[in-house]
Amino acid sequence: MDIRILAFLGVIFFACKPLSVDTKSKEELVFNTKNKMIDVYCTSKDDNKRLTLVGSHGFTDAEQPLESEISVFVNPQKQFQTFLGIGGAITDASAEVFSKLPEKKQKELLDAYYGAQGINYTLMRTTIHSSDFSSESYTYIEEGDKELNSFSIEHDQTYRLPMIKRALSQADSAIKVYASPWSPPAFMKGRKDMLRGGKLQPEYYQSWASYYAKFIKTYEAEGIPVWGLTVQNEPMAVQTWESCIYTAEEERDFIKNYLGPTLQAEGLQSKKLIVWDHNRDLISHRANTILGDPEAAKYVWGVGFHWYETWAGGDPLWDNLRNVKESFPDKQLLFTEGCNEKFDANEYQRWSNAERYGKSMINDFNCGTVGWTDWNILLDQNGGPNHVGNFCFAPIHGDTNTGELIYTPAYYYIGHFSKFIRPGAHRVSTTTSFSDIISTSFLNIDGKMVTVVMNESEKEMDYKLIIEGVHAKLTIAPHSIQTLVY
Known part of the structure; x- marks a missing residue:
């Protein structure tokens, strides 16, 4: 093939190829759930809990979440801005x-x-x-x-x-x-x-x-x-x-x-x-x-x-x-x-x-x-x-x-x-399956994940924290906020 044709095809290829935008301005922090426990801190309206450690929970193998269940999904593989x-x-x-x-x-x-x-x-x-x-x-x-x-x-x-x-x-x-x-x-x-x-x-x-x-x-x-x-x-x-x-x-x-x-x-x-x-x-x-x-x-x-x-x-x-x-x-x-x-x-x-x-x-x-x-x-x-x-x-x-x-x-x-959440942490992909609760997560540089969950409603809610193929079953009181550290 004529070299001029090859050059032309190359121009066409690069002109049509989607631009690869590198949004990673930082090296991702590493996280895993192995041998981790979740410390739950809570502040709630109807009792005297104020940034109170209310318990620790372990992870078990996750199952397919149902549409009828409330879930918080955390994906440490997707990291965003630095805190x-x-x-x-x-x-x-x-x-x-x-x-x-x-x-x-x-x-x-x-x-x-x-x-x-x-x-x-x-x-x-x-x-x-x-x-x-x-x-x-x-x-x-x-x-x-x-x-x-x-x-x-x-x-x-x-x-x-x-x-x-x-x-x-x-x-x-x-x-x-x-x-x-x-x-x-x-x-x-x-x-x-x-x-x-x-x-x-x-x-x-x-x-x-x-x-x-x-x-x-x-x-x-x-x-x-x-x-x-x-x-x-x-x-x-x-x-x-x-x-x-x-x-x-x-x-x-x-x-x-x-x-x-x-x-x-x-x-x-x-x-x-x-x-x-x-x-x-x-x-x-x-x-x-x-x-x-x-x-x-x-x-x-x-x-x-x-x-x-x-x-x-x-x-x-x-x-x-x-x-x-x-x-x-x-x-x-x-x-x-x-x-x-x-x-x-x-x-x-x-x-x-x-x-x-x-x-x-x-x-x-x-x-x-x-x-x-x-x-x-x-x-x-x-x-x-x-x-x-x-x-x-x-x-x-x-x-x-x-x-x-x-x-x-x-x-x-x-x-x-x-x-x-400490300076240098990376925000981590976090979503919820019900609009009744909202959540965000950050991964600290020491490897600890911090997930904040807030319930503004009048009712207590059971929910699952689902991350990397494991989950934990948790409950959040009405008009309360929790910080999960794990």
């Missing part, structure tokens, strides 16, 4: 409440969140100057100081820095700290007000980009390593508190032309830059616009998101997360904020608050999310302090009148993930 961590935010409000607690309770709180006997957080968010969860609005410069000559974090020295430093020093595991701004200083915005939206004016783009770099370097000079930052908290929400609006194109161009190059010029290119930092509803549009531009995308580590899209009356939009991960597999998804709003001191033990956490975490992880960050780790008996009256729940509240800590069910639900 980054779980944590919460130390805001001005958290730190101010913390300072008013007795020393013994301060230690208890830090142990509860960051200790091996607690829920072992490994992520921490904080704010770049004030947010709504501050007792006042403030910045790190004098008003009008475009050159940032007056830059100082003296304000944070009173409450926030001492608490962060104690948390880092007392933590059982390494903590990744990242920061988010709520608004530029008033003079940098068209409406000359940090509150109620407004936009960063083009003549201050460079000043604001330099502000981030100064924040990182100043915090790190205090001994607080900054792992990353988000570009803007909730860039599509005109809030009564500190807020700033960016269209997708404005955020893209700010990153591409100012923030990305500034971080690089300041030697901060290793810091993880996170875009969007808002709800799941518009996340695809923001990702398409920014990550679709190679000159902007090269500076971006991932896309952050919140859970408040249900304010409009709809359901959580988890499919949008899956769309972003499928569209941009080399970028990461990070849950950056969620809390239960409309604080009511009579509702500390409201179980649906905890179930909101469990449902979100399972679905977010199953859609490719690598890490999950709660909002305030501590608030007072009024759901604050908050300088605009936006009072909310936290997993733990500190009563500054009595000095007592109040643990809510949400704390334990978060712990069912953070205590057992």
Whole structure:
């Protein structure tokens, strides 16, 4: 055959051959069930079980599951994203409440969140100057100081820095700290007000980009390593508190032309830059616009998101997360904020608050999310302090009148993930045969599998955990969550 014909056929073959997309950016972790027992930890509404070890179960040979049975199917041969961590935010409000607690309770709180006997957080968010969860609005410069000559974090020295430093020093595991701004200083915005939206004016783009770099370097000079930052908290929400609006194109161009190059010029290119930092509803549009531009995308580590899209009356939009991960597999998804709003001191033990956490975490992880960050780790008996009256729940509240800590069910639900799933774990294929229960699994680097199962219904359910040709017969109580470690 003429060599030219062979060459032509080769072109046709390769042009028609489906592209092999290598999605394995990591070596798979090894798992087997041989000689393994399942330790079951439970938190349930109708008894006093709170992250309680309730028993151990062995595996037996599996049989064909029936359509009438509830099953959880785990396939360790299919592994996905690498787990980054779980944590919460130390805001001005958290730190101010913390300072008013007795020393013994301060230690208890830090142990509860960051200790091996607690829920072992490994992520921490904080704010770049004030947010709504501050007792006042403030910045790190004098008003009008475009050159940032007056830059100082003296304000944070009173409450926030001492608490962060104690948390880092007392933590059982390494903590990744990242920061988010709520608004530029008033003079940098068209409406000359940090509150109620407004936009960063083009003549201050460079000043604001330099502000981030100064924040990182100043915090790190205090001994607080900054792992990353988000570009803007909730860039599509005109809030009564500190807020700033960016269209997708404005955020893209700010990153591409100012923030990305500034971080690089300041030697901060290793810091993880996170875009969007808002709800799941518009996340695809923001990702398409920014990550679709190679000159902007090269500076971006991932896309952050919140859970408040249900304010409009709809359901959580988890499919949008899956769309972003499928569209941009080399970028990461990070849950950056969620809390239960409309604080009511009579509702500390409201179980649906905890179930909101469990449902979100399972679905977010199953859609490719690598890490999950709660909002305030501590608030007072009024759901604050908050300088605009936006009072909310936290997993733990500190009563500054009595000095007592109040643990809510949400704390334990978060712990069912953070205590057992450790950084470096790989998410593992997990599905259920009935919609009454939901589940996710991660394989830790030590070879232990962690499967979380949640039952939001009113009825107790028997189910089978089926994995690698074996199964275990288990029962989950109504309104409960289990962590299976095996």
